[in-house]
Amino acid sequence: MLIEPKILKGFRDFLPEKQIKRKNIINILENTFTSFGFQTIDTPTLEYKEVLLGKGGGETDKQVYTFKDNGKREVAMRFDLTVPFARFMAAHINELILPFKRYHIDKVWRGENTQRGRYREFIQCDFDIVGVDNASADFEILQLMHSSFKAIGVENIKFKVNHRGIFNNFLTKIEASDKAVEIMRTVDKIGKIGKDKVLEILTDLTNSDSAGEILDYIEPEAGFLQTLDKITVMSGGKSEASDRLYEVYEYLKVIGIEDLFTLDPSITRGLDYYTGIVYETFLKDLPELGSVCSGGRYNNLASIYTKKNIPGVGSSIGLDRLMAGLEELGLIEKKVPGSDVIVLNIEGSSVSHNHFIASVIRDSGLSCEVYLADKKIGNQFGFADKKGISFAILCGSDEIDADKVTLKNINTRENFNKINLGEAIDIIRKSREQ
RNA sequence: GUGGAUAUAGUUCAAUCGGUAGAGCACCAGAUUGUGGUUCUGGAUGUUGCGGGUUCAAGUCCCGUUAUCCACCCCA
Numbered sequence: 001m002l003i004e005p006k007i008l009k010g011f012r013d014f015l016p017e018k019q020i021k022r023k024n025i026i027n028i029l030e031n032t033f034t035s036f037g038f039q040t041i042d043t044p045t046l047e048y049k050e051v052l053l054g055k056g057g058g059e060t061d062k063q064v065y066t067f068k069d070n071g072k073r074e075v076a077m078r079f080d081l082t083v084p085f086a087r088f089m090a091a092h093i094n095e096l097i098l099p100f101k102r103y104h105i106d107k108v109w110r111g112e113n114t115q116r117g118r119y120r121e122f123i124q125c126d127f128d129i130v131g132v133d134n135a136s137a138d139f140e141i142l143q144l145m146h147s148s149f150k151a152i153g154v155e156n157i158k159f160k161v162n163h164r165g166i167f168n169n170f171l172t173k174i175e176a177s178d179k180a181v182e183i184m185r186t187v188d189k190i191g192k193i194g195k196d197k198v199l200e201i202l203t204d205l206t207n208s209d210s211a212g213e214i215l216d217y218i219e220p221e222a223g224f225l226q227t228l229d230k231i232t233v234m235s236g237g238k239s240e241a242s243d244r245l246y247e248v249y250e251y252l253k254v255i256g257i258e259d260l261f262t263l264d265p266s267i268t269r270g271l272d273y274y275t276g277i278v279y280e281t282f283l284k285d286l287p288e289l290g291s292v293c294s295g296g297r298y299n300n301l302a303s304i305y306t307k308k309n310i311p312g313v314g315s316s317i318g319l320d321r322l323m324a325g326l327e328e329l330g331l332i333e334k335k336v337p338g339s340d341v342i343v344l345n346i347e348g349s350s351v352s353h354n355h356f357i358a359s360v361i362r363d364s365g366l367s368c369e370v371y372l373a374d375k376k377i378g379n380q381f382g383f384a385d386k387k388g389i390s391f392a393i394l395c396g397s398d399e400i401d402a403d404k405v406t407l408k409n410i411n412t413r414e415n416f417n418k419i420n421l422g423e424a425i426d427i428i429r430k431s432r433e434q
Numbered sequence: 435g436u437g438g439a440u441a442u443a444g445u446u447c448a449a450u451c452g453g454u455a456g457a458g459c460a461c462c463a464g465a466u467u468g469u470g471g472u473u474c475u476g477g478a479u480g481u482u483g484c485g486g487g488u489u490c491a492a493g494u495c496c497c498g499u500u501a502u503c504c505a506c507c508c509c510a
Contacts, residue, residue: 004483004484006483006500006501007501008501009500009501009502062435062508063508063509080510108510110508110509110510112435112507112508112509113435113436113506113507113508114501114502114503115502115503115504115505116502116503116504117510118508118509118510119510122510123510124510185508269509280510289510290509290510291509291510292510293510294509294510316510317510318509318510319510320510321509321510322510344468344469346468346469347467347468348468349468376466376467376470377467377468377469377470378466378469378470378471379470380469380470381469381470381471382470382471383470384470385470385471392469392470394468394469396468398468406468406469408469410470413469413470413471415469
């Protein structure tokens with residue numbers, strides 16, 4: 001009786017081609033993060049349920065995988081990397097050098113319904129700065145977001161920024177702060193359900209005057225500064241929150257990337273732990289995919305674990321959603337390169353000698369494999385071609401006797417008959433450098 | 435979790451009113467035993483997602499189930 005090789009809803013297998021591309025993007029991101037001085041950490045995938053959910057009751061709780069382990073402990077699989085990081089900070093703050101900048105790229109799990117770019121197991125790439133609450137850190141996260149997307153070759157993007165503090169000041173001013181969560185959720189939907197519907201819901205939540213004012217508040221103006229001027233005035237004038245956003249914008253301008261950032265007062269983020277700046281990232285050619293990188297400032301996140309004040313700001317790239325988008329837009333190169341060279345198994349060749357050649361080539365710093373099956377030469381070339389290998393080495397009895405090899409460029413079909421192995425290595429290396 | 439659509443060969447898709455399961459690409463073998471991609475010839479594709487039901491007869495109709503996609507919700 002065979003067992004069907006099925007996998008769970010929202011969970012996926014990755015064939016080499018796709019997994020290699022995923023790893024490539026991760027490598028690029030890691031290089032970008034480390035170039036800013038960020039360091040990687042790791043935390044357990046499984047934690048105590050109470051540690052991950054806190055007091056609980058939120059919308060995310062329903063999506064968390066929880067169960068009892070064999071020791072009857074209530075455990076939960078991490079649904080993001082930020083909450084475990086908060087616990088990590090509370091536990092290790094004395095062992096870390098502040099301000100601490102970390103990145104963390106790993107799988108997280110959410111048991112929600114699946115859709116395109118939306119899975120139950122997916123990779124998040126988090127990067128955060130903790131230990132400081134200033135514009136310098138807020139800015140650096142935004143800059144790193146920009147650098148990351150640039151590094152992986154995604155230029156056509158839009159970052160939407162907002163500030164929760166200014167929004168809260170505004171809500172306090174119009175005496176609606178008790179409904180803050182519902183109001184934020186509602187205005188967040190304006191792109192989908194439209195102004196009229198939002199106004200209707202807001203009127204139900206508050207009253208028609210306040211609803212009109214909220215709608216006015218979230219309407220973006222011509223530019224970042226104009227919008228910021230407006231919401232500053234509407235929130236009761238200059239405040240720490242508005243000053244922060246002016247300062248961050250100044251820094252963006254100095255770097256010359258301010259045009260990619262728009263101030264959109266309707267962006268609020270569903271997660272309720274954000275206290276300051278918040279942001280979302282959209283592919284301009286595929287906005288309906290949703291945000292591919294979001295985050296914000298959370299100054300009280302660790303407060304459920306420690307009395308110490310640990311302010312933080314961070315962002316998270318949804319790697320799998322991003323890849324789903326890039327694939328749809330054809331922005332991921334089709335073919336992944338294979339080994340630099342393959343030693344073919346031809347008539348008169350010696351298996352041991354082929355492996356010997358391969359190990360010499362590997363010692364020279366190139367990647368090399370030996371064709372392992374017993375197939376016709378045509379199949380072997382086909383194999384090499386399909387795997388994206390551009391050079392083949394053939395070494396039959398003639399070559400063995402003369403202590404030479406024959407090299408063939410699989411793409412150009414150029415032949416180098418009976419040359420020294422060292423020459424072959426030079427040719428391959430030269431071609432690889434181009 | 436709720437509602438809707440979909441599920442056929444490795445893959446992309448056909449199959450009329452319910453009447454023998456089909457094509458392209460890919461794959462395998464040969465023409466080609468030390469040089470492949472073209473071409474030609476031949477071949478296998480399969481429990482029609484899975485499980486029931488109706489019928490003389492089900493890929494097709496009905497019920498259930500699982501997965502995918504879409505919307506809600508939420509989010510990356």
